[in-house]
Amino acid sequence: MKRNFITDVLIPSLFEKKSTRNSQPPIFPKLASSQIALTWIGHASFLLQWEKFNVLIDPNWANWLLVVKRLKAAGVEIHDLPNIDLVVITHAHFDHLHRRTLKQIAQGQPIVVPAGVGDLVHNLGFETVHEMEWWDRWSFEGLNLTFVPAAHWGARQVLDRFRGFGGYVFEAGGRSLYACGDTAWFDGFKEIGQNFAPEIVLMPIGAYDTPSGRNNHINPEEAVRAFQDLGSSIMVPMHYGTYRLSFEPMDEPPERLKVAAAEAGLLSQIHFLSEGVPRVY
Numbered sequence: 001m002k003r004n005f006i007t008d009v010l011i012p013s014l015f016e017k018k019s020t021r022n023s024q025p026p027i028f029p030k031l032a033s034s035q036i037a038l039t040w041i042g043h044a045s046f047l048l049q050w051e052k053f054n055v056l057i058d059p060n061w062a063n064w065l066l067v068v069k070r071l072k073a074a075g076v077e078i079h080d081l082p083n084i085d086l087v088v089i090t091h092a093h094f095d096h097l098h099r100r101t102l103k104q105i106a107q108g109q110p111i112v113v114p115a116g117v118g119d120l121v122h123n124l125g126f127e128t129v130h131e132m133e134w135w136d137r138w139s140f141e142g143l144n145l146t147f148v149p150a151a152h153w154g155a156r157q158v159l160d161r162f163r164g165f166g167g168y169v170f171e172a173g174g175r176s177l178y179a180c181g182d183t184a185w186f187d188g189f190k191e192i193g194q195n196f197a198p199e200i201v202l203m204p205i206g207a208y209d210t211p212s213g214r215n216n217h218i219n220p221e222e223a224v225r226a227f228q229d230l231g232s233s234i235m236v237p238m239h240y241g242t243y244r245l246s247f248e249p250m251d252e253p254p255e256r257l258k259v260a261a262a263e264a265g266l267l268s269q270i271h272f273l274s275e276g277v278p279r280v281y
Contacts, residue, residue, distance in 0.1 A: 003211075003247055005211035005246075005247070008247065009211075009244055009246070009247060010067065010068065010244075013068070013069050013071065013244045014069055016069070016071055018063075018069070018070060018071055018072070018073060019071065019072045019073055020073050025076070025077065025080040026039060026075075026076055026080065026276050026277065026278055027278075028049065028082050028278055029049075029278055029280050031049060031050065031051045031280065032051060033051045033173055034173055034174065034175070035050075035051065035280055035281065036048065036049065036050060036175050036177065036200070036280070036281045037049040037278045037279065037280045037281070038200075038202075038236060038273065038278070038279050038281065039075065039076065039273075039276065039277070039278045039279075040075060040236070040238060040273040040274070040275050040276075040277075041059065041060075041061075041074050041075050041076055041275065041276070042060075042072055042073070042074045042075055042241075042242045042275045043058075043060060043095060043238070043239060043241075043242035043243060044057070044058045044060070044090070044095065044096055044181070044182070044202075044204065044238055044239050045057065045058050045059050045060050045061075045074070046058075046179070046202060046238070047076070047081065047082075047278075048170065048177065049082070049278070050143065050172050050173060051173070052141065052142070053085040053086065053140075053141055053142075053143060054081075054082050054083060054084050054085050054086075055084070055085065055086045055087070055088060055143070055170070056081075056084050056086075056087045056088070056105065057088050057089075057090070057168075057179050057202070058088070058089060058090055058096040058097070058181070059087065059098070059101050059102065059105055060074075060095060060096065060098040060101055061074050061078055061098070061101045061104075062094075062095075062098045062100065062101060065094045065095050065098075065243060066094065068243050068244065068245065069243075069244075070242060070243060071241075071242065071243065071244060071250065072241055072242045072275065073275075074275070074276075075274070075275025075276025075277070076275075076276045078101070078104050078105065081105075084105055084107070084109060085109055085140075085141070086109060086110055086111070086112070086140055086143070087102065087105060087106075087109065087110075087111040087112070087126070088111070088112045088145070088168055088179075089111065089112065089113045089114070089117065089121070090114070090150075090165065090166065090167060090168070090179065090180075090181030090182065091114055091117070091150075091152065091153075091154045091163070091164070091165035091166070091181055091182060092113075092114075092117050092120055092154055092155070092156040092160075092163045092165075093154070093156070093182065094156075095243060095245070096181070096182065097113075097117070097120060097121070097156075099120065099121070099124065102121060102124050102126075103124045103125060106124045106125030106126045107125065108125065108126070108127045109126060109127060110126060110127055110128040110129070110130060110140065111126040111128075111129055111130070112130045112131075112132060112138065112145060112147075112168075113129060113130070113131055113132070114131065114132060114133075114147065114154060114163065114164030114165055114166055115131045115132060115133045115163075115164040116131070116154070116160075116162045116163040116164050117131065117154070117163050117164060118131045120156065131164075132145075132147035132164075132166075133147065133164065134147055134148060134149045134164075134166055135147065135148065135149075142172055142173075143170060143171070143172040144170070144171040144172065145168050145169070145170055145171075146168065146169045146171075146196070147166050147167075147168055148166055148167050148168065148169055148178075148188070148192050149166055149167075149186075149188045149191075149192075150165055150166045150167050150180065150181055150182065150183035150186075150188070151183050151184040151185070151186035151188065151215075152165050152181070152182045152183050152184065152216055152217075153165060153216065165181065165182070166181060167179055167180040167181040167183065167192075168181075169192070169196045169198055171196070175199060175200075175281075176196055176197070176198045176199050176200070177198060177199065177200040177201070177202070178192065178196065178198035178200070178201045178202070178230065178232070179201075179202045180201065180202060180203055180204055180218075180226075181204075182204060182216065182217060182239065183204065183217070183218055184215045184216055184217060184218055184222070185218050185222035185223075185225060185226055189226040189229035189230055190229045190230075192230060193229055193230035193231045193232070197230070197231045197232070198230060198232050199232060199233050199234065199281075200232065200233070200234045200235075200236060200281060201226075201227060201230055201232045201234070201235050201236070202236050202238050203218070203223045203226065203227065203235050203236065203237055203238065204217060204218055204223070204237075204238055204239030204240075205218065205219070205220045205223045205237045205238070205239060205240050205253040205254070205256075205257050206239050206240030206241070206245070206246070206248070206253040207239060207240075207245040207246045207248075208220075208246060208248065208253075209246045209247040209248040210245075210246045210247075211246065211247065217239070217246075219253075219256070220253055220254075220256035220257035220259075220260050221256065221260045223235070223237070223257060223260075224257070224260045224261055224264050224266060227266065227269075228264065228266075233269060234269055234271055234281070235261075235266075235269060235270050235271065236271050236272075236273055237253070237254060237257055237270065237272060240253040240254060241253075241254070254272060257270065258270070
């Protein structure tokens with residue numbers, strides 16, 4: 001039987017009760033120079049912490065994405081965040097670039113966005129807007145960022161196909177982390193792995209059974225394959241469990257990932273984070 005996103009996914013989601021967050025604010029760790037702390041906010045949003053600076057990736061506290069309801073509360077309240085030194089956006093889709101959230105976070109710090117996305121954030125309160133093309137490199141207070149390719153698309157609206165998209169490799173203090181953003185599987189993972197061999201990868205695993213049928217998001221089995229191509233040591237899964245964006249059940253992506261990782265002998269290297277709970281590496 002043919003599936004319908006509105007009747008099979010969207011409308012049932014409207015009646016699903018949103019989960020609540022832990023009532024206690026997180027205790028963010030004091031870090032040594034060789035450490036990184038990761039806090040999953042939810043969906044594709046992360047707080048990355050080094051000893052001397054804090055970075056937000058794709059911050060999104062939206063309860064609604066147009067007509068799509070948030071089904072799991074953000075793991076951290078915005079007012080409980082530490083001082084944010086830098087904000088990084090992977091692409092302009094509404095679940096990754098949420099202007100209302102960005103306006104709440106902006107306090108004169110810089111923001112990094114793909115080429116063609118700057119106009120969406122210029123008036124939100126950031127000191128500078130730095131646009132990047134694939135393979136561009138930029139440094140911020142000892143943190144090196146490289147914008148790397150992805151197999152996705154970046155349009156905010158139907159006709160604005162000029163907007164860039166991709167992921168970021170972060171390097172600081174001898175440590176490296178790769179935030180994929182949104183992507184399907186592609187040969188570019190091998191090139192990124194050869195160039196950087198990132199230690200930790202923030203890997204999307206959900207929204208793969210799309211209403212359009214387009215191959216825009218990596219599925220759990222492909223995520224394991226990408227992880228192997230990258231040569232990384234730790235995979236932190238994300239982009240699942242927060243918004244119902246496609247046909248697969250909300251709890252399916254992590255279960256499929258566990259099976260695929262176990263079959264590949266990599267299960268111990270998959271680190272599932274709980275929203276709002278910092279983890280030190």
